[in-house]
Amino acid sequence: MTKAKTKAAAPTGEHAAEVSQLRILDPDGTLIGEPPKIEEERLGEMLRLMMLGRRFDQKAIALQRRGKLGTYPPMSGQEAASVGSAFAMDPTIDHFVPSYREQLIMVHWGLPFSRYLLQRMGHPAGSVIPDHGRLWPQQVALAAHLPHAVGLAWGLKLQDREGVVMTHFGDGASNEGDFHEALNIAGVRKAPVIFICQNNGWAISIPWERQSAAASVADRAAGYGFPGVAVDGNDVLAVYTATADARARAAAGGGPTLIEARTTRLGAHSTADDPTRYVPPEWLEDATRRDPIARFRTWLTSQNMWDDDREKAAEQWCDDFMEQAIQEYDDTPKPDPEQLFDHLLAERGTRLQRQRDDFVANRETDG
């Protein structure tokens, strides 16, 4: 398959390095490469899921402002990197090991969004992961989940089980020691794992150029003996294509792939962050012009695969989805304080049991 390789500015604009990256849709929505073979209906679902991602952010930020949610990491601007990769995988057999900005993929993998919100609010009910066992919990420590993904993939391979593992992380995380050790082990074990670095240009306030002298995260794969590809992370078709290729190779025993999805963080790092302190306005303008949703919608429309009706239906679907999630969220009773003591170990142990007994007794006395 031929792919158009274009030179694109590094996401942060500043000291923009020329990096060869896979791009299928130009920022203005023009097709410049060969699109992956995806049914029309699925293409629509992809756009709809991207729209939902944007909606997550709006709603969650509003909840957070009203004190109804804890810190929230928005993913606006990165919807293509999430949706393109998620749709190239099969959640019924593949596994996903997320970082903290993959709420959209987690929902795609079967996590009720209400549960995600509960997790963000600090409710222990939010911690439960789906029983199918193919979705791991959000990882807070940067890159710490990468060796987990590798071990999981290697374990599947050792047991001759089908399924490929996908894991996402940021540009910042790619500078942690865990990244290195995990990717190296994945290489030597030929583990069926796909590493997706969402290079959104920033590790909180630090642009990629001040994190590393490397032009691209994808260049690091050579040091581990497997392919690394940079893709335009705001081009959902490019992300899909690269991920699908990687998945096919992994499933065929060809081992890991590192994909750098060069994308843009349109919002704050999290609701606790004030990006106006450090994001140059020009950078944001440029990033806004590269909005992944607009780009994909333009192309779908030009192909007669999208129109106002479908847009309205998608909006409605998003509304319904959100309404239901918020309803479930609101309906969840406050946690019982004694839940503190649950799920540390299979057996509680005498010391912790005594701590719990005291806790219960004191609560009765005090209140």
Next chain:
Amino acid sequence: MTKAKTKAAAPTGEHAAEVSQLRILDPDGTLIGEPPKIEEERLGEMLRLMMLGRRFDQKAIALQRRGKLGTYPPMSGQEAASVGSAFAMDPTIDHFVPSYREQLIMVHWGLPFSRYLLQRMGHPAGSVIPDHGRLWPQQVALAAHLPHAVGLAWGLKLQDREGVVMTHFGDGASNEGDFHEALNIAGVRKAPVIFICQNNGWAISIPWERQSAAASVADRAAGYGFPGVAVDGNDVLAVYTATADARARAAAGGGPTLIEARTTRLGAHSTADDPTRYVPPEWLEDATRRDPIARFRTWLTSQNMWDDDREKAAEQWCDDFMEQAIQEYDDTPKPDPEQLFDHLLAERGTRLQRQRDDFVANRETDG
């Protein structure tokens, strides 16, 4: 400058990957590239130092067998990687941050060999590093010294001080997280540091091919935005040339270089190790044929820069050197047990002082 690039088997033989590496002298001593400009006398000193390295091993292993020395890590087979890199630097202004197999370079940097032996015997007097401050202590934890070397180089640069930092480590160490973080920071800070990976084919019993799917450690430099070069680590002229180039660039503000010296560990990992359990005899035969000392001697001889007289003089120099070192070593009195309590902090502190007082009192009581 033109350099002959040749394809050479990976050091471990097994699954040998084709890696392009700098080579100036063929294993049989034939010149196949442009030799660096080094005065005849210095070339002789280089060979002599390599011979001394081999002597270190013989003597130290003998001492260890007689219980007169602790665990010792031999460096036979790796003399060119040590001497070629050391001679390309200037110990009067440059800094060296060693791992545990660089006794030869440490001596070149002004460490009395007797002191090295004392360190290996576990005598606290062996821990003192030369006052000039440009030689760091041996690092036992793999790759843990790499960020130190980077910080040092960066600090020199911040203070506009001259001097370049060189640091050595093994192929095994290159798979530690510290390697990654250190090299990345060196790149982004453009620190004047040279990373020399002595890829001797083994991390104790694990050949490179089972440590990583990467063909070469040098390939990892691309991921940090600075040059990486593989050299035939048993070719002292190639190691010298690559190091001298790296040093010139670092001194001119061009930042770091990663050099992979592809060499051969002829002996055991350490005197505590039994390599017959895992080193295939063919591997050892092959490595023995690539002896760095024989190669260099052959070439020097062919250039009329070496002959029997010089060989004898060098042997004599080695004998004298060793004799004096062993004499100093033997003459050093046993450490005073109270030395335990010295040099933890600038001030001892009351708790440790009390521990020391008790210790002294009890030793007096017990006799």
Next chain:
Amino acid sequence: MTVKNMVEAIRDTLESEMERDDRVILLGEDVGKSGGVFRATDKLQERFGADRVVDMPVSEAGIIGTSIGLAGSGLIPIAEIQFLGFTQQGFHQLGNQLARMRYRTSGSLTMPVTIRAPYGGGVRTPELHSDAFEALFAHSPGMKLVAPATAADAKGMLTQAIRDPDPVFVLEPLRGYRLVRDEVPDGEHLVPFGKARIARPGTDVTVVGWSAMVQVALQAAELAAADGIDVEVIDLRSLVPLDVDTLREAVSQTGRAVVVQEAPFTGGFGSEVAATIAEEAFPYLEAPIARVAGFDLPFPMPMLEDHYIPDAQRILRAIRAAVDY
């Protein structure tokens, strides 16, 4: 004297120490333009430049490890770790490297390095941002460990740390950054290590705490006062070195001790304090030394954290039990 909150006191101390000695350099994640996620380095990069206030890649081992090298080059690095929990990523560079350099080289190489990190809970952070694992840093001979509870001490101890010829780990109470406000001495102010502070004198029971727990202990003391119990509160503030003398003298007077830590009960630094008191003040003890601590659990989900962190009631119960023994 100027009233400041804790993060202001820290920021101003960093500024004045950088001004006083141009070998002082700050490094950490987001310490530059952003001014640190808690603004402890606000505007310092603007003032001292990007070579002295350095945004580092997300590499905690690299941050601590390069600080070792910077110190070796003659500089005086202050490394910020964004949250104490992530110090674990660079754990091997602390006790096994930073703390040992002087001992390893028989005194040839010294490490005037300060590590700072916010820690402890109470502000509804995500996972791994709130654990109060000071004990993991108290068992590394060669490194000092301090945990100020007031803005004044934050200034005095941070100054002391920066000027100390040896490595010092400074723990900063995350929830105190803005909540704790007190009078901070203007100009030069140093608090020597190894000296606890009597936060409140009292004669019946000695409560020992540090960092955020000092405020809670003081609240408990107020409550106890209403019951007619006169509680002494000791702010340990220097964990390593430990002020054994003050602990001994205090408990020798009161005969009763309660040690408070936010960390999980088992293996916490409170056990060291309790064991020390038990040994040193043995003949005077009139009740068992109580340890009030977090439960033997990871720091829990935000909605449960108020139940986890020791509060004044829990401390009060221990005080009463000690008195009633």
Next chain:
Amino acid sequence: MTVKNMVEAIRDTLESEMERDDRVILLGEDVGKSGGVFRATDKLQERFGADRVVDMPVSEAGIIGTSIGLAGSGLIPIAEIQFLGFTQQGFHQLGNQLARMRYRTSGSLTMPVTIRAPYGGGVRTPELHSDAFEALFAHSPGMKLVAPATAADAKGMLTQAIRDPDPVFVLEPLRGYRLVRDEVPDGEHLVPFGKARIARPGTDVTVVGWSAMVQVALQAAELAAADGIDVEVIDLRSLVPLDVDTLREAVSQTGRAVVVQEAPFTGGFGSEVAATIAEEAFPYLEAPIARVAGFDLPFPMPMLEDHYIPDAQRILRAIRAAVDY
């Protein structure tokens, strides 16, 4: 019963557990052809193949971190860290990851992982190979920590660890690998956690130790017997969970306790044991609880190590002091 040394007992246990359950997999540095630097995995790769006995790159965080993933895939990994000191390189994968997975997921994801590492001094290793830092692993809720002193317990506790549904860290006394030899039960042998072992009954003083210190405590007890002092020696063996009941009962009888650890004094696990005894057996204590420990120093250079590690004389002095109090 078969007399074995400790490393033989460990090796044979690994073999029989791998045979019993084909989900068990070993990984670590040099565990394959070499059989481990202490031969704890000798010939196991030959027997079970390179997919079940896996030589890993030198990447401690990667070894622990991939074990987490392997466990998530349904396997039962046993990771060997070559020396405990290098566990620090992977520290962030232990307490913050491995130990927390069950709690993090409200019980959805469990981690039947065993980590093994040799530790402690006495065999003249280079730096960083000998420190006895068990305390750093005892403050991670969600992970158990055990330290057998005999070959029989090494078998029983390692078996228990492998079959435990939660993570267990097994500390193996480096110097006991070959020196400690005792009768190991043949066939199935499990030692439940949280239960200390009375290594020697006695009525005058209780000495508590674990791992290599148990032998030294027994020697001290012999010496004390010559003085007419009847010493009880408790081999704690399970640090987390801690056998509070046995400690309480023992010291309630003898009224005197000496806690022995090889680690530096300050912040060691001995402080936890002492604080626990001080709290639980308070009314029975007739003398201060003594802590006999390494000094507050990094493990020293080999020529000085015999002066550093607690020996029978040091323990004996503490025993005498307790009796004479």
